[in-house]
Amino acid sequence: MNPYAARRARLAAGMEPGAVAVLFTAPEVARNSDSDYPYRHDSYFYYLTGFTEPESALVLVAARGDAPARSILFCREKDVDREIWDGFRHGPAAARDSFGFDEAYPVSELDAQMACLLADVPSLYYAIAHDASLDARVAGWLRAVRAKARSGIAAPSRTQHLLTLLDEMRLLKDDAEQALMQRAASISGQAHARAMRAARPGMFEYELEAELLHEFRRNGAQFPAYTPIVAAGGNACILHYSANNAQTQDGDLVLIDAGCEFDSYAADITRTFPVNGRFSEPQKTLYELVLRAQAAALAAIEPGRPYSDVHEAALRVLSAGMLEHGLLDKAKYGSVDNVLAERAYTPFYMHGTGHWLGLDVHDTGSYRALEREGKPSRLLMPGMALTVEPGIYVRPAPGVPERFWNIGIRIEDDVIVGDVGPRVLTDAAPKTVLEIEALMRG
Structure with missing residues (x-):
């Protein structure tokens, strides 16, 4: 006590x-x-x-x-x-x-x-x-x-x-809290890996949800930390999808956003994978774009840097990729700076890149430095815990390349701000294209 x-x-x-x-x-x-x-x-x-x-x-x-x-x-x-x-x-x-x-x-x-x-x-x-x-x-x-x-x-x-x-x-997690968060993250990572191994075309989303819940409980987690999202195909473009009752089709990507609660502390992981175990070229193109955006966001996590740097780092990479792959008209916007200034990325990326994490999945604490003039973004400090979760969501629309339609991708990890950089808690969940495809082949 x-x-x-x-x-x-x-x-x-x-x-x-x-x-x-x-x-x-x-x-x-x-x-x-x-x-x-x-x-x-x-x-x-x-x-x-x-x-x-x-x-x-x-x-x-x-x-x-x-x-x-x-x-x-x-x-x-x-x-x-x-x-x-x-x-x-x-x-x-x-x-x-x-x-x-x-x-x-x-x-x-x-x-x-x-x-x-x-x-x-x-x-x-x-x-x-x-x-x-x-x-x-x-x-x-x-x-x-x-x-x-x-x-x-x-x-x-x-x-x-x-x-x-x-x-x-x-807002600052002590050693006891960090240990509980690591346990919640490890159990949740194993659950995501279990769902990937179980996935087959034709399964229903709720069958994959059952794999997650089984792994949570068999490892001692008391609850899901929030209602799991298991979204196949175009459902992955609905940010808070929760019906989890559609049947997967061969060629679908499945986005799973789920984490357990262990001794009151939450994990929050998102992984996106092909239900048949093989990324198509358009899926791989956008997946690796999101992965690069997450890597840039993680690199921005250092004590003394503004919290807002995490989101801005991901935005720059995503915006560059949207121009490169034709989601945004390069002739119209010209540069990443113009995309950012006009918020042209929002049809494909409309949420923040993370949030505080702890006893609540959206944990307490201001994102602004309330004591500083103008209330700028608060500075990161060792012991803060946050998620890093860039994504891209492509709905069918005029001018949008058809090869990307109905692709929704999010990659989310849980991170503790360390003395010099981030400590990722959720490495148990496969994340790269090679890791995911190898796991699903096995």
Whole structure:
């Protein structure tokens, strides 16, 4: 539990002296009738606690004067009868000892305790405007404290947004987080390789999805990190395709965007391969263009360089390839600089080249340097985790070479910013034309 206790201490140290912070985990959500969706805790809450039970809240009290910081858990009471139906629950006493809290109480006592904890403190940190019911609950606590004003007790004079502090903390991954992300990436890479080995013309997309899910679970991953995309042929030109129910045809490329969640940390990998095991010349031409764009983007990942350099490096390579292969009219645009200035690439490449990665597949943290004038792109730092995922998507259209129609390609890897450059976590998934074709032949 050391990483979680250390994070709580860091957060408390960054708060105003004597302030109080409160953070809830995610609620259980009904799927239909008396069935719930599989439960998944809130990422912010888990980051600070390691505690995965629903109906829980964390309260932090920052140090002030001689009074040390305190961490307090509110959770479900121990209930042996309920455990027969729903499984083990810690209860406050065991949770306090197992997870390193200073105090722990039944969650049913939270409202009464908060009316005491907020007395004479300077500010309250919570997820402002994150959930209407939470905002209403906080308002109730503040009213309860203000009702004691005649006794000389003051309510917090300020409310502050807790998640902005946590976003900055979560942006830099510690060694424990990086190890979990590597495990998630390795399992996910093996799953992509399994799907490539299983692929045959005539299979349905969902059959390939089943290969992925089998490999995730057999290696201990708890969930897919997001709904897998298994898109054959023209479906690969739909960025968030998720039906996964079409039948593959001989000659199709299959784009799979899928990653598992291992101990709450996400992987996010995309690979594109020919369902018959052999790239056609047009497919190979565009595939190797995207691969070169990714190599350029990876080369731009260095501490101290702007995050935006990653996207811009990929764009230059893709734009040059679009001119070279006739996707864009060279006579009209003339140069890569003109393509970039007019954003002429957008019919074929319309998304960013990556995003932060961690407890959430689109992880927290600003992409802008909010503290710098003009809010330019923030600078990369060791410990940041991001995806690198250029692509190209060619829909049938007038003026577009027919040999490229219905080709959708994306290549995505997970990367940690190291002390001198990128550390790619997802090498277990074959990526070059030679590697993919050799694996599928085998």
